[in-house]
Amino acid sequence: MQDSLIIFKTKKSTYMKKLLTWSIPLLVLFTACKKEKTNTSVVSMDPVDTTAQLAYRSVFTDGPYGTTMGVAKIFKKNNNYSLVLDSFSVNSGPDLHVYLSKERQPVNFIDLGVLRNTNGTQVYTISGMPDFMEYKFALIHCQAFDHLFGSANFY
Amino acid sequence: MKKIILLVLVVISGYSGFSQNKTPGKINRFTDLTVAAGSGRGTAAFSYVHNWELGKKQKWEAGFGARLTSYFGSKQEHTTAPARLARGTTVPFAVVFAPQKSENWDTLTVQRPWSNALNLSVNFGYNFTDQWSAGFNIDLAGFTLGRKTAAILTSNGITTTEPAAKPSAFNLLLTGDLDHGSLNSEFFLKYKLNSRWGIRAVYQFYFSEYKTATAKQVAPDGTLVTRFRQKGNNLGAGLAYHF
Numbered sequence: 001m002q003d004s005l006i007i008f009k010t011k012k013s014t015y016m017k018k019l020l021t022w023s024i025p026l027l028v029l030f031t032a033c034k035k036e037k038t039n040t041s042v043v044s045m046d047p048v049d050t051t052a053q054l055a056y057r058s059v060f061t062d063g064p065y066g067t068t069m070g071v072a073k074i075f076k077k078n079n080n081y082s083l084v085l086d087s088f089s090v091n092s093g094p095d096l097h098v099y100l101s102k103e104r105q106p107v108n109f110i111d112l113g114v115l116r117n118t119n120g121t122q123v124y125t126i127s128g129m130p131d132f133m134e135y136k137f138a139l140i141h142c143q144a145f146d147h148l149f150g151s152a153n154f155y
Numbered sequence: 156m157k158k159i160i161l162l163v164l165v166v167i168s169g170y171s172g173f174s175q176n177k178t179p180g181k182i183n184r185f186t187d188l189t190v191a192a193g194s195g196r197g198t199a200a201f202s203y204v205h206n207w208e209l210g211k212k213q214k215w216e217a218g219f220g221a222r223l224t225s226y227f228g229s230k231q232e233h234t235t236a237p238a239r240l241a242r243g244t245t246v247p248f249a250v251v252f253a254p255q256k257s258e259n260w261d262t263l264t265v266q267r268p269w270s271n272a273l274n275l276s277v278n279f280g281y282n283f284t285d286q287w288s289a290g291f292n293i294d295l296a297g298f299t300l301g302r303k304t305a306a307i308l309t310s311n312g313i314t315t316t317e318p319a320a321k322p323s324a325f326n327l328l329l330t331g332d333l334d335h336g337s338l339n340s341e342f343f344l345k346y347k348l349n350s351r352w353g354i355r356a357v358y359q360f361y362f363s364e365y366k367t368a369t370a371k372q373v374a375p376d377g378t379l380v381t382r383f384r385q386k387g388n389n390l391g392a393g394l395a396y397h398f
Contacts, residue, residue, distance in 0.1 A: 144305065
C-alpha cells in the first residue's frame, strides 16, 4: 500500500517536472518576437538605376551611438524618389532603421524600413513625395532604444 | 440601450439573490503562478486567491485576491485609450458592446514595454468535480510600475518619436474602454493534481496602458491625447498551490 503511494507520488513529481521543463521553452517560443535583422556578414551591392536623376547628396557623419561612413543620395525618376546608401558602412546595432527626418535627432520622420546591411550599396524606395527642404536628414537610427548611429544632411 | 441596462440589472440582481440565499462555506485559498504569451509579448502573473465555496453542493465559489502581473514585449501597438474617442458611448457596461470608432484611433508602438501591475482582483469559479473546475477572474484596482521606453506615434500616416513613454501609474476597472491602466483578466480550466497542486489552462485578456510625455495625438475635438491602450489576447498555463 505504502509502495503504491510512493510510486504514485513519484509519478506526480515526474509529471510536474515535465510540465515545468516544457513550459519554459514554450514561453520563449511564444514570446520570441519577429526580429528584423540587419545583415552584417556580406557586402550589399544593390543595383542603382543609372537613368535616374540625382537630386540630393550628402556624406554621412557619426552619431552619438555609431560610426557611419558613406554617401546618402536621393534619386528621382518619374516623380518617384529613392534613397541610395553608397559605399556605406556602419557598426552593427539592434533594430537599425533608415529614416528621412526633419531633425537630426528624429522627432518627425519617415521610416524607410530596416537597414538591410551594415556594408555596401543599398537602395530604399521613398513612398510619396516628401518635401526635402523639411525632411533634410537621412538617418541610421536604432528604433528600439531611440539611438542615433549616423546622419546625412541634404541642406 | 434600455435592453442592455435591463440585462445588467437582471444579472446584478441574480448575483445578489444568489449570494443572499447561499451561506458561505468552505474556504478555498491558493497561490498561482501563470505565464501567458501573445504575439511578441508575454506576461507572468503571481496571484493570491481567497474564495468562499457557495451553494448547497459547494460547487460555486467566489472571492477576492491580489495579483502581480509583469508584462513585457517588443514593438507592441497601443491605440487611443479614452472611451469618448475609442467607442460609441461612455456609459459603463454598455461601452463594452458599443461600436468601435477606429477612425479616431492613432497608434503608439511601444518599443520595449515592461510593466509590473499590482491589483486587487475578484474571482469566480465552478467546480465540476473534485479535480476539474473552471472560472473567471479580473483585476479591480491597483497601481503599476515600469520602465520608460521609446515609442513611435503614428497619426494619419505621420510618424513622430516619443522618447519616454511610460506605463500609466494607476489602474481601475470601469468596464471596457472606460478602464484605466493595466488590468489582467482570465478565463481558465483547472485540473487539481492532488489536494495541494493544480494546473490551469488560461485564456488571458490583458489591458496595457502607456502614456506619452511629448508626442500627443490631436483628437478631432481638438483635445490632446496621451493615453494609449493595448487589449491583448494571450494564452498560457498556470500552476496553483492550495493551502
